[in-house]
Amino acid sequence: xxxxxxxxxxxxxxxxxxxxxxxxxxxxxxxxxxxxxxxxxxxxxxxxxxxxxxxxxxxxxxxxxxxxxxxxxxxxxxxxxxxxxxxxxxxxxxxxxxxxxxxxxxxxxxxxxx
Amino acid sequence: xxxxxxxxxxxxxxxxxxxxxxxxxxxxxxxxxxxxxxxxxxxxxxxxxxxxxxxxxxxxxxxxxxxxxxxxxxxxxxxxxxxxxxxxxxxxxxxxxxxxxxxxxxxxxxxxx
Numbered sequence: 001x002x003x004x005x006x007x008x009x010x011x012x013x014x015x016x017x018x019x020x021x022x023x024x025x026x027x028x029x030x031x032x033x034x035x036x037x038x039x040x041x042x043x044x045x046x047x048x049x050x051x052x053x054x055x056x057x058x059x060x061x062x063x064x065x066x067x068x069x070x071x072x073x074x075x076x077x078x079x080x081x082x083x084x085x086x087x088x089x090x091x092x093x094x095x096x097x098x099x100x101x102x103x104x105x106x107x108x109x110x111x112x113x114x
Numbered sequence: 115x116x117x118x119x120x121x122x123x124x125x126x127x128x129x130x131x132x133x134x135x136x137x138x139x140x141x142x143x144x145x146x147x148x149x150x151x152x153x154x155x156x157x158x159x160x161x162x163x164x165x166x167x168x169x170x171x172x173x174x175x176x177x178x179x180x181x182x183x184x185x186x187x188x189x190x191x192x193x194x195x196x197x198x199x200x201x202x203x204x205x206x207x208x209x210x211x212x213x214x215x216x217x218x219x220x221x222x223x224x225x226x227x
Contacts, residue, residue: 045217
């Protein structure tokens, strides 16, 4: 059974600081997604990581994937208040043939304080 | 990218009744997915809906409680039947796969009283 573990579940940061969110998964997969969710809103796609060693960056966020370690990271650089949200990682259930049915981590609730 | 329209966006329902949620996609897709997000929790896959065949349900979800229709390649419905307060959640439909992003509708916030 595929399990996805995220940590930390809660993260309070000061503006300007750096931090990393970790996402471990239990079985082989080659599709990993990062999403952002604001309170009362749906999911916003941040990154799709499709291969070992993949690294993607958008603004202050950078995501990476190590399929051998079954680990993805979401690194936050010089946090700003606008990044406050809940971040989810998700892994596709179907190795070798992504169909879009995802297992989600529990989410990391990020709060960036001035 | 895909644009997904979901409705209703929210509803308050009496226990014992049923609610049907609609999901419309702006392009043809083979598979559509329905997720549930209970208050303060992560997302859990309910079922996968293929056009022309019965939906495939995940462990813990049954067709009698969550019947799904998929009449064509751009539309699906999820019904939450015989509702109880424990069904209060956000329900989201999603499309995607084959390396592309998985896109989500805006969700239906259901409160059962």
